[in-house]
Amino acid sequence: MSIFVVKGERTFYNDDVHKRIPSGAIKISQEFYEKLLQAQSEYKTLDFSVCPPEILERDAEWPSVADLQAFIDDQVASIYANWSRFEKEHLSRENAARQYKDAGYQGDAGIWIKSYADSAGLTCTEAADLIIQQAEQQRLDQEALAVLRMRKHELDIVDGAARFERYQLLAEEIAQIGSVDSY
Known part of the structure; x- marks a missing residue:
């Protein structure tokens, strides 16, 4: 299984699931993918305007x-x-x-x-x-x-x-x- 990401798209592609991986997709390691998922679960933001995505600390605004x-x-x-x-x-x-x-x-x-x-x-x-x-x-x-x-x-x-x-x-x-x- 390989994980891919495309700059500007807030989506991960898994070659076991997705039959067509978009052109321009970049492969990321399983470890990095898990790190990105962990960051999301910690309510951090992922910046997909760069590739690979960067993890951004949350703003001071918290959920209600x-x-x-x-x-x-x-x-x-x-x-x-x-x-x-x-x-x-x-x-x-x-x-x-x-x-x-x-x-x-x-x-x-x-x-x-x-x-x-x-x-x-x-x-x-x-x-x-x-x-x-x-x-x-x-x-x-x-x-x-x-x-x-x-x-x-x-x-x-x-x-x-x-x-x-x-x-x-x-x-x-x-x-x-x-x-x-x-x-």
Whole structure:
């Protein structure tokens, strides 16, 4: 994979994705590309009027409290959307696992547990326990996300760089929870 950039265009071209790379495109190293992406995530500006682009420190103007709070809401909503994608399936699987456990792991484990056990190489008992554990962890993670989302109001009491730093800390904590695989 090679990354290219064209002076004046605020776009990166990846030869694995883009079948046609514009003439005048200049190849940049993977390390430099990652450095540019990191700079953007730190709310720095990339100057594409030169090639390769330069990283510019931000102006003294910071995003508003409302914008940062909206970013936090959007980040949490994205995680919830991912989790709820198969919510009905997860609830059915959890209910089956709890019933199987309550029955002393006796009798037919049912398709919800068997399909998970077979694909994961587990016994039905191990699968049921893991399903319950994952469901409980997801509820704990949801509570943690709710707390972090409400902590967005901390941004009301600080200004400028301090506000943005607090926002970044909250966003990092939210991202950590969102990066955990749910079942």
